[in-house]
Amino acid sequence: MRIDHATPAPPPMAVPKAVRRPRVVVALNEGFYGTESGTGFSNRAFLTALARLLPPGRLSVITPHVPETAGAHDRRWAGEVQQMLRQAEADVVTIPEIQAAPDSIHGSVQLCDLAGEAAVRIADRASRCLLIGLDIPFLGLAPYTSPTTDLLLVPRSTTALTRPKDISRVRWERDALRAATDRGGRIGAISSHMRDHLVVGYAVPRRSIVSVPNGLIQEEMTRPASAPPLPVKARAGFLLAMGRAVPTKGFDDLLEALHLLKEQGARTPHLVLAAVTSDEHERPTAYQRDLAAGIRAYGLDATLITRFTPVIRAWLHNPALRAVVVPSQEEPFGRIPLEAFAAGAGPVVATSAGGLAQTVVEGETGFTAEPRDAGSLASAIHRALAVLPRERERLRSAGAALVRSRHDYEASISSVIKRIAPWALVPSPTAEGQAR
DSSP: EEEEEEEOOOOOOOOOGGGGGEEEEEEOOOSSSSSSSOOOHHHHHHHHHHHHOOOTTTTEEEOOOTTTTSTTOHHHHHHHHHHHHHHOOOEEEEEOOOOOOOTHHHHHHHHHHHHHHHHHHHHTTTEEEEEEEEEEGGGOOOOGGGGTTEEEOSSOOOHHHHHHTTTHHHHHHHHHHHHHHHHHHHEESSSSHHHHHHHHHHOOOOGGEEEOOBBBBBGGOOOOOOOOOOGGGTTTTTEEEEEESGGGOOHHHHHHHHHHHTTTTOOOOOOEEEEEEOTTTSOOOHHHHHHHHHHHHHOEEEEEEEEEHHHHHHHHOTTTEEEEOOSOOOOOOOHHHHHHHHHHHEEEEHHHOOTTHHHHBTTBBBEEETOHHHHHHHHHHHHHOOOOOHHHHHHHHHHHHHHHHOOHHHHHHHHHHHHOOGGSSSOOOTTTTTOO
């Protein structure tokens, strides 16, 4: 693996056509050095799948630099990703860290400019190129494509879903997607919900959308080697809910649902609520403080975890786990149910928001509730806790089968690459590592 730092450089030297190789270039903002959300897990899985699918030496990765002192930098995570890319003989180009927030218009424009310029330099030395932009910050890559560069953008969410009042940001995303499709670029839909949303909310032509169903790779379906110790009160049995500490995750609805069950005299296990941010936040955020206040006000038996670590997901394998709760108010896809199914955890309780309705089906793979409805969520949790052992095993088996049959992420990525850039998978007649 060669790591390049994107700095001003002289024009690239001409490369004889005889030694040019095709390249697949992936630009991502989260998931190389670490993550605090499902986006980073999905991006890392995407890279891992490509590293296995492509001939050696054909993959290039562009990502902003994250210093080791930053909370978003997980040394173990970064080391594993870099080792995986070294084995694939991939190149990594680190672009300068930007000061603006990646989810701001200014931040996204900066990221696209830096990543786009780096992608142009790679494409100039390639016989053909596929440029992939993972998630919202890289929707604006269309201006950096050429007749020999194919473009695939994979939005994992949109501002119209998470911050619909941010009209200027929604407009920027819509214009960026239109520029991509006008140039023949493809837009990857991570779920049928996202496909419909992109067509209706962003006017993306259906013919420009390709299906890239989110899912898990093999490593994510195996038991982790280690796990952090459970909170003492959780060891006799616990509910688990986890995700970014933002209101759309519906954690306040979950607290209200547990309060309703308590008032009804129903006994519920200890709640482990991992509503997390990175260590860059020295103090709990306003939303995390509200959650802590809600736990106190309702007198709930709960532990609130505010700092992210990837190993929290290892608790999905703990035998004391009684149910996994996903109370999202909006969810483009939702990886947590799949992770729970793969771990044999459950039952899974989820709202029917967005992509969750595809994976958690009432009475088949879990129990469902209406989004933003604490009463409905309380009823679903009660049904999950009352399930008999035989029924619990049936739900677990159905969930595991769903993951294997419809959410093999490597198979999904292979399918879309074969469709839009089959040349990328064809081995070169000579060793890829030569003339590099």
